[in-house]
Amino acid sequence: MKVDRRRLELTLEELSRIGETPRGGLTRLALSDDDRRARDRVVAWMRATGLAVRVDRMGNIFGERPGTEPLPPVMVGSHLDSVPTGGRYDGQLGVLCALEAIRALDDHGVRTRHPVTLVVFTNEEGARFQPAELASGVLAGRIPLEDAYNARDKDGIRLVDELERIGYLGPEPCAARPMRAYLELHIEQGPLLEEGGYSVGVVEGIVAISWSRVTIRGTQDHAGPTPMRTRHDALVAAADVVAGVRRLARDIVGGDMVATVGQLSVAPNIVNAIPGTVTLSVDLRDPSDSALDRALPMLERVVRQACEREGVRWELEHYWRVPYTPFDPLVVDTIERAARAAGARHRRLRSGAGHDAQYMATLGPAGMIFVPSRGGRSHCEEEFTPMDDIEYGATTLLLAAAELARAE
Numbered sequence: 001m002k003v004d005r006r007r008l009e010l011t012l013e014e015l016s017r018i019g020e021t022p023r024g025g026l027t028r029l030a031l032s033d034d035d036r037r038a039r040d041r042v043v044a045w046m047r048a049t050g051l052a053v054r055v056d057r058m059g060n061i062f063g064e065r066p067g068t069e070p071l072p073p074v075m076v077g078s079h080l081d082s083v084p085t086g087g088r089y090d091g092q093l094g095v096l097c098a099l100e101a102i103r104a105l106d107d108h109g110v111r112t113r114h115p116v117t118l119v120v121f122t123n124e125e126g127a128r129f130q131p132a133e134l135a136s137g138v139l140a141g142r143i144p145l146e147d148a149y150n151a152r153d154k155d156g157i158r159l160v161d162e163l164e165r166i167g168y169l170g171p172e173p174c175a176a177r178p179m180r181a182y183l184e185l186h187i188e189q190g191p192l193l194e195e196g197g198y199s200v201g202v203v204e205g206i207v208a209i210s211w212s213r214v215t216i217r218g219t220q221d222h223a224g225p226t227p228m229r230t231r232h233d234a235l236v237a238a239a240d241v242v243a244g245v246r247r248l249a250r251d252i253v254g255g256d257m258v259a260t261v262g263q264l265s266v267a268p269n270i271v272n273a274i275p276g277t278v279t280l281s282v283d284l285r286d287p288s289d290s291a292l293d294r295a296l297p298m299l300e301r302v303v304r305q306a307c308e309r310e311g312v313r314w315e316l317e318h319y320w321r322v323p324y325t326p327f328d329p330l331v332v333d334t335i336e337r338a339a340r341a342a343g344a345r346h347r348r349l350r351s352g353a354g355h356d357a358q359y360m361a362t363l364g365p366a367g368m369i370f371v372p373s374r375g376g377r378s379h380c381e382e383e384f385t386p387m388d389d390i391e392y393g394a395t396t397l398l399l400a401a402a403e404l405a406r407a408e
Contacts, residue, residue: 063102075118194373194374
């Protein structure tokens with residue numbers, strides 16, 4: 001069995017026009033009008049494929065292809081939302097390859113004992129509503145529904161209000177349900193597959209992740225008359241924190257940690273005023289949970305010392321933590337067999353990015369399939385994966401799903 005390459009290519013091209021940026025990327029923030037249009041298009045494809053479509057109270061979409069027996073489904077899918085000026089492969093490629101795998105089962109007349117269910121998760125990126133992977137977190141029972149509903153974007157708009165506005169506040173409970181397995185195809189978002197000439201990555205697990213928020217409060221004042229000796233500049237302290245976060249990753253023994261300050265908010269953010277308040281994000285990742293345990297007190301020391309030097313006040317909130325997630329060995333082995341059967345040159349690796357599969361792995365056997373990212377680039381308009389590699393990845397997904405669903 002293999003997928004229909006041309007059909008997959010056409011669906012990718014069509015969906016990529018929704019939220020397309022001038023440079024060929026995507027801006028499709030969660031629960032925006034473009035997200036609604038993308039959801040509507042995918043739901044129409046699901047129904048045309050004969051899937052029974054349901055939507056839960058977090059806007060997660062499920063399209064089920066029935067099995068021959070009333071057994072837990074094999075779930076396949078990913079997400080449709082993007083970061084601002086992101087790429088056209090992150091997230092939506094996994095949804096469309098899952099749809100194509102189900103279409104290919106129909107093409108080949110394959111009956112499976114277990115149902116195969118396509119799932120589209122809400123707000124995986126966390127670019128609009130934080131934290132990331134909100135809807136899969138609610139589904140897994142790790143994030144309370146009310147907390148997710150009350151998450152607000154930068155304009156103060158609540159997630160639940162946007163779900164209702166775009167018509168995806170579904171009636172189904174957002175709660176754990178039995179499943180045979182969960183499979184997710186995604187771009188690697190790193191350089192290893194391309195550097196090694198591999199078409200498929202067999203993912204063994206996802207690194208541990210910690211998100212923190214630092215708020216620094218200094219003294220807002222005029223940029224002209226205020227002497228340097230009397231200033232308490234929140235942005236100067238924040239600059240020291242940014243540099244300290246970079247050093248922190250270097251100082252953790254082992255060398256696998258990455259540390260990023262990716263978001264900075266400055267007030268009043270005008271040319272002729274000394275900044276009074278700065279809020280910044282800190283993203284720490286490492287394959288080892290114990291490394292993050294060591295890093296967080298070090299982060300607090302970095303913040304405290306930087307703020308003491310500038311004479312400003314500070315607050316540090318660790319608001320999201322996901323432990324290292326190993327994937328089910330039997331699912332990983334199944335994916336590797338499928339990659340071999342597809343003729344794909346493949347290797348095993350870990351994911352440095354978070355995915356809905358992290359939460360799904362707490363509910364049952366789970367695994368991921370990676371395809372290469374050119375230059376290791378992602379979360380940018382230059383994001384690209386060759387169609388040959390996409391075909392290998394989608395065929396691997398098809399064969400793995402068919403084996404786990406016990407094709408007859």
